Amino acid sequence: MGAQLIVRTHSNCSRGELQTWVNKAKERSAFEDGHSYSGEWNMCDGDLDFSFSEQKVFASADEAEEFIADHHEKWEPLLAVKAYSSQDMPPKAQSDKLLSDLLKKANDLNLQIAGMSGAVLARVKSGKSKLKACDHCDSRISVSHLHSTRCPVCRTEFLFTETDTKRLQALEVKSKEAKAKYEARLHQILASKPKGQTDRGIVWLVGGWCAS
Numbered sequence: 001m002g003a004q005l006i007v008r009t010h011s012n013c014s015r016g017e018l019q020t021w022v023n024k025a026k027e028r029s030a031f032e033d034g035h036s037y038s039g040e041w042n043m044c045d046g047d048l049d050f051s052f053s054e055q056k057v058f059a060s061a062d063e064a065e066e067f068i069a070d071h072h073e074k075w076e077p078l079l080a081v082k083a084y085s086s087q088d089m090p091p092k093a094q095s096d097k098l099l100s101d102l103l104k105k106a107n108d109l110n111l112q113i114a115g116m117s118g119a120v121l122a123r124v125k126s127g128k129s130k131l132k133a134c135d136h137c138d139s140r141i142s143v144s145h146l147h148s149t150r151c152p153v154c155r156t157e158f159l160f161t162e163t164d165t166k167r168l169q170a171l172e173v174k175s176k177e178a179k180a181k182y183e184a185r186l187h188q189i190l191a192s193k194p195k196g197q198t199d200r201g202i203v204w205l206v207g208g209w210c211a212s
């Protein structure tokens with residue numbers, strides 16, 4: 001007996017409306033897929049679990065789905081969480097200078113990280129030594145045959161010097177920070193809404209592991 005993850009998206013609405021929508025879907029699957037091990041929502045007991053929906057709004061539907069996959073237990077009530085919809089980015093977010101600067105910074109750092117292997121390989125190839133030794137498998141490899149920074153015999157990263165590794169780690173830390181800053185700014189923009197307006201760009205994600 002297994003279980004499959006079923007996650008569906010619904011536009012922003014009240015909890016009551018969402019519950020009604022889910023109840024109808026459960027009735028339908030009980031009718032179409034049966035009452036036991038249907039692999040559908042009707043395998044999850046009780047009313048929706050909204051406990052996580054007040055804690056945070058996920059930056060994307062993918063992130064929310066991942067969260068549901070990690071936090072839902074088979075047979076338990078379905079989880080309902082909120083995420084920002086990527087299709088419905090408010091104009092405010094599109095025109096925000098700080099947001100686009102932060103995105104550019106994060107992208108630049110990712111490019112630098114992606115470019116490091118190529119730069120190290122080029123440096124080794126233009127260097128004096130014709131052979132490189134791999135400490136991991138004791139192979140000696142002719143530099144002219146190298147196509148990546150990994151040892152062709154054991155696949156261990158073997159061309160990065162200690163300084164290269166430190167530089168890479170520093171870039172990865174910076175990249176993480178930049179991504180977090182970008183997401184914080186995005187949350188800030190999306191959370192500030194004019195009075196009386198519904199949350200723009202927010203969707204519900206409902207789902208869980210359904211016994212099959």
Ligand SMILES: [Zn+2]
Pocket residue numbers: 134135136137138139151152153154155156158
């Ligand atoms: Zn090796």
